Structure formats: structure tokens, C-alpha cells
Amino acid sequence: xxxxxxxxxxxxxxxxxxxxxxxxxxxxxxxxxxxxxxxxxxxxxxxxxxxxxxxxxxxxxxxxxxxxxxxxxxxxxxxxxxxxxxxxxxxxxxxxxxxxxxxxxxxxxxxxxxxxxxxxxxxxxxxxxxxxxxxxxxxxxxxxxxxxxxxxxxxxxxxxxxxxxxxxxxxxxxxxxxxxxxxxxxxxxxxxxxxxxxxxxxxxxxxxxxxxxxxxxxxxxxxxxxxxxxxxxxxxxxxxxxxxxxxxxxxxxxxxxxxxxxxxxxxxxxxxxxxxxxxxxxxxxxxxxxxxxxxxxxxxxxxxxxxxxxxxxxxxxxxxxxxxxxxxxxxxxxxxxxxxxxxxxxxxxxxxxxxxxxxxxxxxxxxxxxxxxxxxxxxxxxxxxxxxxxxxxxxxxxxxxxxxxxxxxxxxxxxxxxxxxxxxxxxxxxxxxxxxxxxxxxxxxxxxxxxxxxxxxxxxxxxxxxxxxxxxxxxxxxxxxxxxxxxxxxxxxxxxxxxxxxxxxxxxxxxxxxxxxxxxxxxxxxxxxxxxxxxxxxxxxxxxxxxxxxxxxxxxxxxxxxxxxxxxxxxxxxxxxxxxxxxxxxxxxxxxx
Ligand code: SER
Numbered sequence: 186x187x188x189x190x191x192x193x194x195x196x197x198x199x200x201x202x203x204x205x206x207x208x209x210x211x212x213x214x215x216x217x218x219x220x221x222x223x224x225x226x227x228x229x230x231x232x233x234x235x236x237x238x239x240x241x242x243x244x245x246x247x248x249x250x251x252x253x254x255x256x257x258x259x260x261x262x263x264x265x266x267x268x269x270x271x272x273x274x275x276x277x278x279x280x281x282x283x284x285x286x287x288x289x290x291x292x293x294x295x296x297x298x299x300x301x302x303x304x305x306x307x308x309x310x311x312x313x314x315x316x317x318x319x320x321x322x323x324x325x326x327x328x329x330x331x332x333x334x335x336x337x338x339x340x341x342x343x344x345x346x347x348x349x350x351x352x353x354x355x356x357x358x359x360x361x362x363x364x365x366x367x368x369x370x371x372x373x374x375x376x377x378x379x380x381x382x383x384x385x386x387x388x389x390x391x392x393x394x395x396x397x398x399x400x401x402x403x404x405x406x407x408x409x410x411x412x413x414x415x416x417x418x419x420x421x422x423x424x425x426x427x428x429x430x431x432x433x434x435x436x437x438x439x440x441x442x443x444x445x446x447x448x449x450x451x452x453x454x455x456x457x458x459x460x461x462x463x464x465x466x467x468x469x470x471x472x473x474x475x476x477x478x479x480x481x482x483x484x485x486x487x488x489x490x491x492x493x494x495x496x497x498x499x500x501x502x503x504x505x506x507x508x509x510x511x512x513x514x515x516x517x518x519x520x521x522x523x524x525x526x527x528x529x530x531x532x533x534x535x536x537x538x539x540x541x542x543x544x545x546x547x548x549x550x551x552x553x554x555x556x557x558x559x560x561x562x563x564x565x566x567x568x569x570x571x572x573x574x575x576x577x578x579x580x581x582x583x584x585x586x587x588x589x590x591x592x593x594x595x596x597x598x599x600x601x602x603x604x605x606x607x608x609x610x611x612x613x614x615x616x617x618x619x620x621x622x623x624x625x626x627x628x629x630x631x632x633x634x635x636x637x638x639x640x641x642x643x644x645x646x647x648x649x650x651x652x653x654x655x656x657x658x659x660x661x662x663x664x665x666x667x668x669x670x671x672x673x674x675x676x677x678x679x680x681x682x683x684x685x686x687x688x689x690x691x692x693x694x695x696x697x698x699x700x701x702x703x704x705x706x707x708x709x710x711x712x713x714x715x716x717x718x719x720x721x722x723x724x725x726x727x728x729x730x731x732x733x734x735x736x737x738x739x740x741x742x743x744x745x746x747x748x749x750x751x752x753x754x755x756x757x758x759x760x761x762x763x764x765x766x767x768x769x770x771x772x773x774x775x776x777x778x
């Protein structure tokens with residue numbers, strides 16, 4: 186078979202679904218705006234979460250996309266032939282439209298007609314059933330009717346044939362997966378999912394449940410289809426390549442690593458794969474319009490880990506000079522046509538990679554020596570030592586763990602965490618910060634307080650003056666906390682006035698609307714954003730309508746939500762405390778009764 190390129194595969198896929206009445210949606214950011222329970226977009230369905238749970242999508246009910254994704258759960262598996270931190274996912278969706286029959290027929294047609302995979306090389310798996318959801322006989326029958334022999338259909342349990350939710354809660358359901366026989370040997374009649382020659386290439390998820398906070402699987406309002414096909418893996422198997430790193434999506438990167446290290450890929454696969462994978466992922470994270478930089482929390486921490494892990498594996502290849510930016514430069518030509526943000530943020534990406542490498546190189550040598558000393562003749566590394574490696578030598582705990590593992594030593598993670606907590610007051614905000622808009626969860630109480638925060642933000646500018654700006658917000662189900670620029674302690678009179686105005690707006694029963702629009706348009710329309718915050722190109726704007734106001738609204742903010750529908754739902758607003766937060770910044774804590 187003639188080689189198929191990434192471009193061709195993507196085109197074939199998207200054209201096929203467009204012909205079948207799907208609308209193509211652009212890849213969205215790697216930082217999910219709709220799911221506070223994860224750090225990164227891990228699948229094509231991520232940006233679609235609100236629409237999978239019932240919201241109307243402006244482009245209709247049938248969508249297709251090529252989504253850039255980051256998965257860090259499998260980071261330890263990177264180094265084998267198929268796991269990646271960064272990858273692209275092809276997908277098609279039915280948002281309460283078509284169901285199993287059409288979805289499976291689309292998949293079957295695309296595989297056998299478009300990609301021309303002979304049916305003898307295909308096998309599938311379906312969900313076996315358990316207490317949460319019945320056995321998927323329907324998919325089984327559809328596959329049979331399409332001509333897949335029954336020996337080639339396996340029923341597997343939840344661990345294999347269930348997908349989602351992507352984070353802690355959200356849409357999920359049983360799936361049916363498609364496997365391709367990669368060996369040159371004749372495929373066996375019976376499908377054995379354990380046989381490594383059967384490689385999974387596509388997954389059709391039937392999302393009809395919503396996993397709730399309490400761990401229950403509640404039926405969704407609508408039945409959705411969510412499918413995902415990894416570009417890297419599919420290209421590798423279709424082109425008969427030994428592994429994903431031999432595809433054009435990795436080869437230029439691997440070649441550069443070979444050149445710098447003066448070593449061969451064939452003999453140093455694990456190290457080179459990790460370096461190539463991690464640098465590519467780091468380029469994409471830095472390249473996203475959010476402006477994430479290496480740091481010790483959240484997204485920045487993952488980024489730091491990726492870069493430092495790549496440097497460390499570079500050391501295993503005896504690369505002692507800076508090399509990250511050199512390798513990174515080979516990533517751009519592969520992707521920048523499809524992801525213009527890479528080109529736009531090129532300087533930012535390279536400067537940060539270089540800075541991080543310089544920082545780490547300054548201490549890594551001494552850190553490795555320290556590690557040797559610490560771990561010598563020991564079975565266990567305690568918190569004080571691993572924290573020292575983190576604090577003074579910049580070793581992410583996962584790196585210490587990995588080094589320890591190689592020596593057969595364990596790291597006491599609990600002890601490390603205790604040490605970390607002791608030293609870092611700030612770490613407390615790490616988990617809270619995971620939630621966009623400073624929300625600790627998306628409960629009803631939190632949602633109400635979130636809307637109250639928008640009212641408060643606007644009211645403050647009325648009572649204290651236009652120059653008052655939001656500096657931060659943090660909301661739990663019990664109270665809101667709002668920081669803003671203002672230099673003096675508020676008087677009792679001012680506080681009363683603020684409360685009265687907020688409560689007045691609650692009593693006026695103002696409606697709240699949500700619109701999606703390009704960032705520029707949002708700012709033009711008068712929407713407020715947080716100063717210095719980097720936003721994606723498409724944003725949601727929440728407006729508290731107000732017909733008495735000349736402009737037709739009381740408050741307008743760029744925000745990821747969620748919010749209540751009408752201010753009448755809020756109850757009575759009361760300030761509990763007003764204090765100084767830092768120089769020139771005041772802090773209000775308030776509740777709703
Ligand atoms: N969400 C599913 C997956 O990631 C299908 O796209 O496999």
C-alpha cells in the first residue's frame with residue numbers, strides 16, 4: 186500500500202464525516218474551559234462536554250474534529266511504542282442524534298472503504314455488562330450484520346470497554362473498540378485481545394450516562410456518540426511501521442536527537458522516545474494561548490516535569506550541553522500549518538524552554554550526586570530528603586521516584602507531601618486553583634455564589650470607583666472570597682451600600698445569558714476580563730441583563746461559568762468580613778443566606 190500521510194488521513198476522515206452531514210469544529214485549547222476536574226484536554230470530547238449533557242451546539246448535532254490532546258496519566262508508559270503525552274485525536278460526534286447503528290456503520294465504512302482495510306484484519310470488542318449498564322448486545326448484532334465474524338468480537342469488562350468520564354465526573358458510557366492486525370502473519374480466526382498484534386485504532390463511545398460526584402451513573406438527557414481515533418497510531422499501523430516514532434510526526438525529532446547525541450535510535454529507543462515525546466508536548470503546552478510557563482503548580486508543574494524529564498534522559502544519552510530548543514525547533518514544521526498558535530508563540534516557547542533548561546542544568550549535576558548520597562545503602566527515602574531534592578535541586582518528586590525505582594529504592598510519598606505542606610503555605614491553593622474562576626466545585630451553592638461575585642464586582646466599581654479591579658476570586662459552597670484593588674479599609678457605610686446594591690439586583694430578578702464569541706468581540710462588547718489573564722480565542726461571556734440600565738445589562742464578564750439563570754435564585758447577600766489581602770488589595774468574604 187502507498188504511504189498515507191498525516192494530512193491525507195486527516196483529510197479523509199474529516200471529508201468523510203462532512204459528506205455524512207457532520208460539521209467540522211476547530212481544535213480547541215489544550216486547557217479545557219468546560220471541565221474543572223482535569224488539567225488538560227485529554228480527548229476530542231472534552232470541549233464538547235456542555236453539549237453532551239444537553240446544551241445546544243451552534244453547529245448542530247453532528248460534529249467532527251481533529252483535537253490536540255495531552256494525557257499525563259500514562260506518562261510512565263511513554264517510552265514504549267504507542268503511548269504519547271501529546272497526540273491528535275480524530276473524532277465524530279452525535280449530540281443526541283444518531284446512535285449505535287449509524288455510528289458503527291460510519292466506523293466500518295471509513296475503515297473498510299476509505300482506509301481500505303480488509304475485513305480479515307479487523308476485530309472488535311463490546312461491553313460485557315455489569316451492575317451499571319447492560320451487556321451491549323446491540324453493538325454486537327450490528328457488527329455481525331456488517332460481516333465481522335462472531336469469533337472476532339470479544340465482550341470485555343468496564344476496564345476495557347467503557348470510556349469516561351475524562352475527569353472525576355461527567356459524561357461516559359460503554360464503548361466498542363476496533364482493532365487492526367499489524368503482523369505480516371495471517372490473522373488468527375479468533376480475536377484474542379491479549380495478543381499484541383491486535384492494535385486498537387478506534388473507539389466508539391456510547392455516552393448515555395453522567396457519572397456524578399457520588400460515583401453514580403445517572404442517565405443523560407440525551408444519548409450521544411463520541412468517537413476517537415489517534416492519528417499517530419493509525420498512521421503507524423496503516424503504513425506498516427514498527428512504531429509510532431517512525432512516522433513523519435516523530436521522525437524529524439528523533440533524527441535531531443540522533444544528531445545531537447551521536448547515537449542511534451535503534452539502540453536507545455526508550456530515551457529518545459521520551460525526549461521526543463516530552464519536548465513535543467512541552468512545545469504544545471507553551472504554545473497554547475494561555476501563556477503557561479514552567480512552575481511548581483498545576484499545568485506549569487506538568488510542563489516543568491516534561492522538560493526536566495527530557496533533560497534527564499538527555500543525560501542518559503550523554504548530552505551535556507543545552508539541547509531542548511534545538512530539538513523543539515523540529516516540532517514546528519510538522520504542525521505549525523494546522524496550529525498557527527505555535528508560529529505566533531514561537532519566541533515565547535523557545536525562550537521558556539531555554540530558561541527552564543538553564544535553571545535545571547545549574548543544579549541537576551549536584552542534585553544527582555546528592556541523590557546518590559541520600560539513596561546509598563537505603564531502602565526508603567524519607568520526606569525530608571525528597572523535599573530537599575525538590576526544593577534545592579529542582580527535582581520534581583516524580584523524578585526522584587523514578588531514579589529511586591531504578592535503584593530498587595522506594596520513596597515515602599506521604600512523608601514528602603507532609604514536608605511539602607509544611608514548607609509551602611501556597612500549596613493549599615494548588616488544588617483549589619484547578620478550578621477555573623476560582624471555583625472549588627460546581628455545586629448549586631457554589632454556582633449561586635459565583636453569580637453573586639459578578640454582581641459584587643460590578644457593584645464595587647459603582648460604590649468605590651471605576652478604578653477598582655478584580656485581583657482574584659475563590660469560591661466554596663459556603664462563601665465567596667473576592668480580592669480587588671483598593672487602598673483603604675472600607676467604611677461601614679460603604680459595606681452597607683455594597684450589600685444593598687447587590688441585594689437590589691437580586692430582587693430585580695435579572696436574567697443571565699451566556700454567549701460564545703471571539704475574544705476580540707467580547708472585549709469590544711464591553712465584557713470585562715481579568716487583567717493580565719491570557720484567554721483562548723473563543724470565549725464565553727456571561728451577561729446579567731438589566732433593562733433599566735442604558736446599555737441593557739448590569740454586568741458582562743468573560744467567564745467559564747457556571748452561573749444561575751436568574752439573580753432571583755441567589756437569596757440574601759451578606760458581607761462577612763473585609764480585610765487587607767496584600768498591599769493595595771482588599772479582600773471581601775461574603776455569603777448568601
Ligand atoms: N473519548 C474517547 C477516547 O478518548 C473517544 O473519543 O477514546
